[in-house]
Amino acid sequence: MEKYIKDPLYGNIRIDPNMIDTPYFQRLRHIMQNGMAYMVFPSMRHSRFEHSLGVYHIASKMIDRIRTENLTIKLESDWKDKIKKLALYHDLGHLPFSHTFEYAFEVLQYLNPNIYNQILNFTGFKAKLFKLHEMIGVTLLKEMGEKKLSDLMQEIYKKDEPDDEFKKIVKLIINSDLDADRLDYLQRDSYYSGAKFGIIDPERIIVTMNITPDGYIFPPKAIDDLEHFFLARFHMYSSVYNHPVIEIYNRVMAYFIAFALDSSLLKFPDNFEEFKTFTDESVFLALVKAKNDPNLFHFYHSLVERKKYKRAVIEGGQAQDLLKAISNHKEEFYKTILDYKGKVVIGEVELTTNIDKIKIERKMGIWTYTKDLKDEEGVTKPKERHRIYIGAYDDESSNKITEHFKKEYNVIIQFRS
Amino acid sequence: MEKYIKDPLYGNIRIDPNMIDTPYFQRLRHIMQNGMAYMVFPSMRHSRFEHSLGVYHIASKMIDRIRTENLTIKLESDWKDKIKKLALYHDLGHLPFSHTFEYAFEVLQYLNPNIYNQILNFTGFKAKLFKLHEMIGVTLLKEMGEKKLSDLMQEIYKKDEPDDEFKKIVKLIINSDLDADRLDYLQRDSYYSGAKFGIIDPERIIVTMNITPDGYIFPPKAIDDLEHFFLARFHMYSSVYNHPVIEIYNRVMAYFIAFALDSSLLKFPDNFEEFKTFTDESVFLALVKAKNDPNLFHFYHSLVERKKYKRAVIEGGQAQDLLKAISNHKEEFYKTILDYKGKVVIGEVELTTNIDKIKIERKMGIWTYTKDLKDEEGVTKPKERHRIYIGAYDDESSNKITEHFKKEYNVIIQFRS
């Protein structure tokens, strides 16, 4: 029997409680949706739990927009249930502080390859095929006895296009440039933060869309809504998700997670039973312990007591060049940064916008033709932006890194507090 | 003594009731803010009255952001009152259905030059220096005994830049690319229509702005908010104000007003006493009379009973070329169209975005420098859009105009109902 869960965005979400009253889904209550964003927008404290319910709700509406007339497959209700379930469970594999942990994983590659491999091993994959939380999600679904759903998830998160019609459709709804995920989080993150950038009209987008294996098809009058959607996403990244102060806190947290794992202050789960309680709180506990460790105190100081790092920003062409230089010598770069033990952090931000698999359908005489949205003459795509944020805990660190940038890259960075 | 007026956007607007309890201001309750937009968005029925209160409210907040340190003038409270009063009264000169009447005025130039000149005469100006409602506003203020305010209004609506610091500041607040007018109407029109495009964050824009005689000065972190604002405006025009169906209704209404004045169904006021009750209702009454006039019945049919015109759209490069062709032969063009007596209407839409007098201030070492927002590398400006809408009341009209376009411009237009 379905029941209603109150949601401030959609009023009431109708769902079978059995789908959510499982430990792995309940765990998402303890994974903050936006990492450290609450350090700047205090009320962005919502979790992956509410978001996942929202994605379920949006996906449920999207499945009614699948254009079935040309499908060789028949979309039975069983398949629709699969899509909805995957929407609900797509974030199950997230680690503490969501995407922040992904960066910690990258740091570990250089800081402690053993732990890096232990984590990789946990995912059940031999190599990093897609994002950490996606790999864990796939394996966790298997663990939960959802073998078929796990296969489906793997299929739609891997890079290559799936080869059957059904999976192509699922990929559009769950993992594409206009998926249920984004249609939920833009609004939701706006609602909680108070920033207005992400306020879009998902219902209007949904009622005008047609979902086909080849992509979304929209009428011309939807162009403004689509443009609005992509610009909303761009601004949310530029102003909220990659806000300079948030970006630095996220990096400090990522370094902390890496160093905490390295120094056994934090223990990565050995199995999925332990994974159930590996949450934001686990990391917070490690932070409390760091308070009394002189090598790690600065993490506690910054992340719990909110001591602000000084910060410098490099933007535009200079940032773009520098990003290339760094990515060509990643190992060396990490070595340099790791020396600071988290007292210097560097965040790279590349704001770009992809608009794939979205087509506009027009009539010409008695004929109908479609054109990719990205090729439409009048559509405004936001310009790419490149930024490098450098955070420094104290004067010593900021002086050293300033010298380093001057010497290595001939770039003068300018800190402000 | 000030009192509070409830406003759904700002909660409570604090104002001296004496400023609003005058016939000329009360008249604005009877001028729809967005012309015929309510034919598509039924709840867009708000009037210039609420909007003017909103502009007053926003302008009151903006005057606190005037950067006074470098001013040679001293901004006394008397001056601030002037700015607020002008904000409140800037729309007093609007005629029925707001901007729709402006287009009727243009039509009259060709349909009935005598009435055109009578209206021009009413404005108190010898030639069309700026918009009709602005010219009337200037003269009406004089009529109201507000000689100085009238002069100020004239100064800031004329094309040339005012020459003194104070007027430059007033122009920024009342009549610029980022004035109190726009900061109010984007939100307000979104609120009433239900369209989300115009939801911006005026408070955040206001608290980061500095107003100087040379223009607005913002910190770099405001760039997203500004971009968001200009894109919001662009989308509101593209999707709401210039919505094809609304555009056609607005043109039908403009032609009706012109023909109604021409045929004495509607009488333009002889003086400001008559102007007090020259409102949307006056036009509606004329429409009711048109019901029984076979030459004008189609106006009643369309505007009261909502018989929809068939419509054709020309877009992109083709529209741009056509617009040039037409504007080079305006008189001929109008003659052709006037032959249809409103059974064919043509709307030209050019969506562009100006970003003048807005600067971003940055620090370089100990120095400060500013750069025009429009020259900032990373700023996304929406692409220009060009559209021509053609509406036709019946098959006879649509066939004839289709042939005309084919013959004259070698353009095939395609009607849909």
Add this chain to the structure above:
Amino acid sequence: MEKYIKDPLYGNIRIDPNMIDTPYFQRLRHIMQNGMAYMVFPSMRHSRFEHSLGVYHIASKMIDRIRTENLTIKLESDWKDKIKKLALYHDLGHLPFSHTFEYAFEVLQYLNPNIYNQILNFTGFKAKLFKLHEMIGVTLLKEMGEKKLSDLMQEIYKKDEPDDEFKKIVKLIINSDLDADRLDYLQRDSYYSGAKFGIIDPERIIVTMNITPDGYIFPPKAIDDLEHFFLARFHMYSSVYNHPVIEIYNRVMAYFIAFALDSSLLKFPDNFEEFKTFTDESVFLALVKAKNDPNLFHFYHSLVERKKYKRAVIEGGQAQDLLKAISNHKEEFYKTILDYKGKVVIGEVELTTNIDKIKIERKMGIWTYTKDLKDEEGVTKPKERHRIYIGAYDDESSNKITEHFKKEYNVIIQFRS
């Protein structure tokens, strides 16, 4: 084919455009939902058109809550369509300024019985069986060729309980203490006014309700929502609909309408063809004419130029007693008041709350029982309130009516401006 109409409350309302593109429904765009309320809450300018769409939307959701298991009738989709159509058309018979006209009708009974009878005649009924706009609605539906719908409407608006199951259900949805009408207008009037009193959660009420021929049945957990709903309604009446200043403007308008009909400044339609354009604008036009009529100028002065009447309020027990005294001598009372020709107006307000046909269902052991909500021990019903508002155009009128009240009722009234 259904299409979507944008609504700021519900996002998008899905409806067949043929149902709304008729002159009688389009006419509702020109009938203000809340009479003169916009004189105090400037943005309450929404019309019966948007409201009717909203009632249609709410009723469409309510029909899914009809508990069919015990019904002897079968609710076929044809019947559901009837309910939805009646929801859409329930307000078709409204006259200019909605309820304000009903009071003018009452005044006419004393001022000009001929016109009173002419109007009664127009309704197609021999006596005032229910509200004026309801009677007209019934007859108009017949005129529109909707004979069956007309019968149904008559059945559910008459006082007696209908005798068949289906009609009982329709009456609950369209004309009861918890009908689709109220579920829409409380929210809608809050949204436009900016007053928060009417913000309820109709969706939550709807998803917990069961509709049976005997009334609504709710689970106990809905009690707070229901209480909230009835209190919201009470406060909207107390603070908005019966706001003292609005109440006086509504009475001034009602007297104006009566005097305008009496003096042929305004003409009541002779037939439904004329009814199509008998709207708020018709009354406004009469007001404009009144400007130059010394006997009626005060109406123009008050209603167009917003000259405020002085006002006095009598409340509580004293008001209750006085209301009884007046209603026992209605004819005499009206004669006295009519002498002032609208320079004195009196408004009677009785705020009460009915909670009929709403039951709470509980379990006791294996048994189920229901209890009327109004008999539930813990339910808070707002206290009755009684008020008399007296408005006076000038000192002469206020002095005279003050003396009259002192002499006749031994009541001292105290005017404030």
Add this chain to the structure above:
Amino acid sequence: MEKYIKDPLYGNIRIDPNMIDTPYFQRLRHIMQNGMAYMVFPSMRHSRFEHSLGVYHIASKMIDRIRTENLTIKLESDWKDKIKKLALYHDLGHLPFSHTFEYAFEVLQYLNPNIYNQILNFTGFKAKLFKLHEMIGVTLLKEMGEKKLSDLMQEIYKKDEPDDEFKKIVKLIINSDLDADRLDYLQRDSYYSGAKFGIIDPERIIVTMNITPDGYIFPPKAIDDLEHFFLARFHMYSSVYNHPVIEIYNRVMAYFIAFALDSSLLKFPDNFEEFKTFTDESVFLALVKAKNDPNLFHFYHSLVERKKYKRAVIEGGQAQDLLKAISNHKEEFYKTILDYKGKVVIGEVELTTNIDKIKIERKMGIWTYTKDLKDEEGVTKPKERHRIYIGAYDDESSNKITEHFKKEYNVIIQFRS
């Protein structure tokens, strides 16, 4: 220098960052505002941090409404700063899960008097003079070097009325039936939960209030707003804060905290340095440990994995009688319940409404008089409600407690899952 913090309710809160960048205030980010409410309303995850900023914002507006003309004291800006600071810091002493911990404290009195006394000792008070978090708040302010503010806080939280004018005013703003606390939390908890009950209009209440040492004074037109406010509070308690499922989770959590302290799974801080990191996370960590403790596993099972307790409700007169019976034999009652080790929990809810220190001011002729709002004839006060919730982890517990209630109180309770 002040800066702006984004808040979804108020847009931007202006505050000196030095006041919030202190460990004790940052700690509030880790104390959930509404305990376990998020188990039912998933998005109620906001913390005491945002709420405290909100109370600061509201209090800042309220101080402008202090009626100074009759004050013998002079309200200097230094005093205003004190009020604002106390508003910001009034919740500093909250323990994990806010009010839930208060109940754990009560349980400890019977479960482990040593720890009870240790906690009491921590507060710096010899006896429980007011709420636990208020006592800790007073002492913590001293610890922070805010001796005077600490004294002020103590003065306004103690039962007796303060004796000086200034403190009386502070008490109204910070700790009264209409304080800044409630004006913030009703709206805020509505915003995050999605429940509409608490949506009030604080701005309108604030602009009509006058604050005097004797209480609030309002004009008659504010009665609806005040009534709306008190009813909003009532419904939020009835439907959200004391929602049966939430109530049971809060009790389970309270018992867990008591048992965890008792069994050293959780350690109460020895000093304020440890207090800095004694937060929700500390309790969550203890819960994770409880997973492997057979005596405490049910707490983990319920609070982390969301195993729902069966529940029974007693309401109305029966509940009221029972509550009296229990409170007369509290010790015995607790002993019985403690035997179940948290597998049975009992929640007592008494919903009442106090309306003290609020007066309505009216004019009678040339005189002015005030009357207490609670004595106003027409004011609706919600009826008291009494409820007892009983939660049981498994059949064994529910059977035993059912028998117990039958035997001891002759009351039959009926569990549902």
